[in-house]
Amino acid sequence: MTINQIQDEIIEEFALFDDWTDKYEYIIDIGKKLPPLSSEYKTEENKIKGCQSQVWLHAHMDGDKLLFEGDSDAVIVKGLIGLLIRVLSGQKPEDIAKATLYFIDKIGMSQHLAQTRSNGLASMVKQMKLYGIAFQAKQEVK
Amino acid sequence: MYKVFDVLEIRKDFPILNQTIHGKPLVYFDNAATTQKPQSVIQAISEYYQEFNANIHRGIHTLAEKATAEYEGTREMVRKFINASSTDEIIFTRGTTESINLVAATFGRQQVKAGDEVIITTMEHHSNIVPWQMLCEEKGATLKVIPINDAGEIILEEYEKLLSERTKLVAAVYVSNSLGTINPVKEIIDRAHAFGARVLIDGAQASAHLDINVQELNCDFYAFSSHKLYGPTGIGVLYGKRELLDSMPPYQGGGEMIKEVSFEKTTYNELPYKFEAGTPNIADTVAFKKALEYVNEISKPVAAEYEHELLTYATESLQEINGLRIVGTAKEKISIVSFVVEGVHHQDIGIILDTQGIAVRTGHHCTQPLMQRFGIPGTTRASFAMYNTKEEIDKLVKGLHRVVKMFR
Ligand SMILES: Cc1ncc(COP(=O)(O)O)c(C=O)c1O
Numbered sequence: 001m002t003i004n005q006i007q008d009e010i011i012e013e014f015a016l017f018d019d020w021t022d023k024y025e026y027i028i029d030i031g032k033k034l035p036p037l038s039s040e041y042k043t044e045e046n047k048i049k050g051c052q053s054q055v056w057l058h059a060h061m062d063g064d065k066l067l068f069e070g071d072s073d074a075v076i077v078k079g080l081i082g083l084l085i086r087v088l089s090g091q092k093p094e095d096i097a098k099a100t101l102y103f104i105d106k107i108g109m110s111q112h113l114a115q116t117r118s119n120g121l122a123s124m125v126k127q128m129k130l131y132g133i134a135f136q137a138k139q140e141v142k
Numbered sequence: 143m144y145k146v147f148d149v150l151e152i153r154k155d156f157p158i159l160n161q162t163i164h165g166k167p168l169v170y171f172d173n174a175a176t177t178q179k180p181q182s183v184i185q186a187i188s189e190y191y192q193e194f195n196a197n198i199h200r201g202i203h204t205l206a207e208k209a210t211a212e213y214e215g216t217r218e219m220v221r222k223f224i225n226a227s228s229t230d231e232i233i234f235t236r237g238t239t240e241s242i243n244l245v246a247a248t249f250g251r252q253q254v255k256a257g258d259e260v261i262i263t264t265m266e267h268h269s270n271i272v273p274w275q276m277l278c279e280e281k282g283a284t285l286k287v288i289p290i291n292d293a294g295e296i297i298l299e300e301y302e303k304l305l306s307e308r309t310k311l312v313a314a315v316y317v318s319n320s321l322g323t324i325n326p327v328k329e330i331i332d333r334a335h336a337f338g339a340r341v342l343i344d345g346a347q348a349s350a351h352l353d354i355n356v357q358e359l360n361c362d363f364y365a366f367s368s369h370k371l372y373g374p375t376g377i378g379v380l381y382g383k384r385e386l387l388d389s390m391p392p393y394q395g396g397g398e399m400i401k402e403v404s405f406e407k408t409t410y411n412e413l414p415y416k417f418e419a420g421t422p423n424i425a426d427t428v429a430f431k432k433a434l435e436y437v438n439e440i441s442k443p444v445a446a447e448y449e450h451e452l453l454t455y456a457t458e459s460l461q462e463i464n465g466l467r468i469v470g471t472a473k474e475k476i477s478i479v480s481f482v483v484e485g486v487h488h489q490d491i492g493i494i495l496d497t498q499g500i501a502v503r504t505g506h507h508c509t510q511p512l513m514q515r516f517g518i519p520g521t522t523r524a525s526f527a528m529y530n531t532k533e534e535i536d537k538l539v540k541g542l543h544r545v546v547k548m549f550r
């Protein structure tokens with residue numbers, strides 16, 4: 001599936017919820033189920049600076065696909081990371097680099113990208129795209 | 143006006159409270175960060191711009207005179223509010239943070255030398271830590287920290303041990319924004335004075351809840367912000383004893399703070415204008431007076447008694463939450479409850495409470511060293527003002543039950 005197909009799928013899933021609590025329960029569930037990042041990747045370099053919760057992101061190539069793993073000590077953020085991974089992990093670096101992540105707004109979670117939340121989600125999105133650009137450049141050099 | 147304390151009447155004075163968040167009535171429990179503003183304050187700001195906006199002090203026209211009179215009227219009101227002996231001792235700043243920085247940049251630069259010491263407490267807000275760190279670094283002085291016990295109270299015996307002839311300044315918070323602890327500032331001040339040290343009190347949290355009498359406290363400096371006192375943002379106060387303010391160098395240079403300027407030499411204006419360079423925040427200063435009038439009208443002790451009732455009620459009700467631990471259990475507290483819930487990150491608590499319309503603060507509350515002292519990254523903090531109710535606390539408790547169910 002393409003990035004946008006996955007985004008549309010997520011938007012459809014969220015359309016089923018009419019209550020904020022239901023949405024968050026779903027996200028919490030994703031957060032709880034997201035496999036923890038192994039401790040060797042929970043390094044300072046992989047840490048995304050956020051004010052309130054700690055967020056880690058690890059990226060590596062598998063063939064021509066860029067894979068992401070992530071973690072956080074706060075569950076809702078971890079659930080949102082889970083959604084980002086579902087959308088972006090396993091895609092080509094160039095597609096990640098140019099992706100527009102409209103699903104965050106459509107599912108009503110854009111406030112988590114706002115400055116005030118300081119939960120590092122905006123930095124997380126930025127970092128994922130930066131990885132896309134970096135690995136794309138690396139491939140081109142080869 | 144308010145013969146008996148009627149919270150429902152008071153709520154009517156705060157238009158912002160009457161709204162829903164995510165479809166639920168707003169429960170505003172973030173009062174330690176900033177309080178909401180009564181209608182009289184909101185109205186005063188627009189009245190100023192609609193009726194008498196003019197630059198103050200230098201004008202001879204009617205509007206300038208009116209604006210100046212209102213602006214200076216607030217200064218007199220502030221003087222009374224903290225019982226300073228003269229309006230010369232009341233300097234307007236942007237807030238507590240700027241007041242503290244002003245003292246560090248003037249008194250601090252002038253008085254603190256290499257080898258000297260500045261003493262603060264473990265529970266200081268970053269704005270009463272960083273300016274002193276910067277000063278100590280610049281001067282080769284040392285910053286000393288008064289330890290606290292597990293309840294979140296200053297250990298006075300340890301404080302005594304830190305004091306010496308090298309102590310130039312003690313900078314202490316009156317009321318902790320993270321714990322609610324009311325510190326024994328009178329003792330802190332008296333003991334510092336015995337060593338010839340000066341004392342700055344951070345009154346950011348205290349001023350809305352406690353009666354402030356700077357002459358009785360005998361503090362040398364007292365800093366606070368209007369916005370935590372039902373007034374506008376962007377305006378605050380530094381009180382300083384006249385003899386100190388007189389001997390201190392100016393803070394910023396510019397208009398208003400001068401007597402005469404030539405390219406060879408400038409002489410400075412009298413107190414308090416010496417420390418107020420440039421056109422000040424006139425509108426908010428004028429409106430600040432309405433906030434102080436409001437607090438006086440309700441009567442601070444009456445409001446404080448009610449807020450204490452809320453504190454007691456919340457402290458008891460929160461015990462029902464499984465795994466909840468209150469951080470900050472001092473004997474003397476204002477209406478702030480900080481807590482951690484086992485197995486649930488404070489950020490998750492804050493997000494879910496927000497979906498219930500409940501506004502709390504989560505994180506380190508700009509007191510990271512204090513959080514380190516308790517070995518926690520942060521807390522969830524509910525802080526109550528006079529317009530909050532027990533029913534709202536019930537909603538918080540209900541919301542927390544829900545949180546626990548969702549995350550465990
Ligand atoms: C104890 C304390 N000191 C200082 C400050 C800083 O006040 P302001 O941001 O108004 O300058 C605060 C505000 O959070 C506070 O609670």
